[in-house]
Amino acid sequence: MSSSAAPILLLALAGFLIGGAYSTWKTLRWLSISLGACAVLAAAGAILWLR
Template sequence: MSTDVAVVLLFTLAGFLIGGAYTLWKTARPVSIGLGICAVLAAAGAVLWLL
């Protein structure tokens, strides 16, 4: 897998996770926080992969 494809997939995953966290914020706050943490990790992985 090329570096560009992996970075795009990780940023896409982070976006989906942030959307899920935002959607769940009012109903399931602990799950939302978990999704937010996973989104931050996916975005950080994408940035580190670029370096």
């Protein structure tokens, strides 16, 4: 994987995780919060990678 593709893939992963967090909010709150935390970590990793 090239170094320019990694942040894009991390941002895509963050978006996927946020969608999962949104869809599970009403049924499994603990899973939704976990997915949201992982999405924040993936987005932060992508931003830090670009710096």
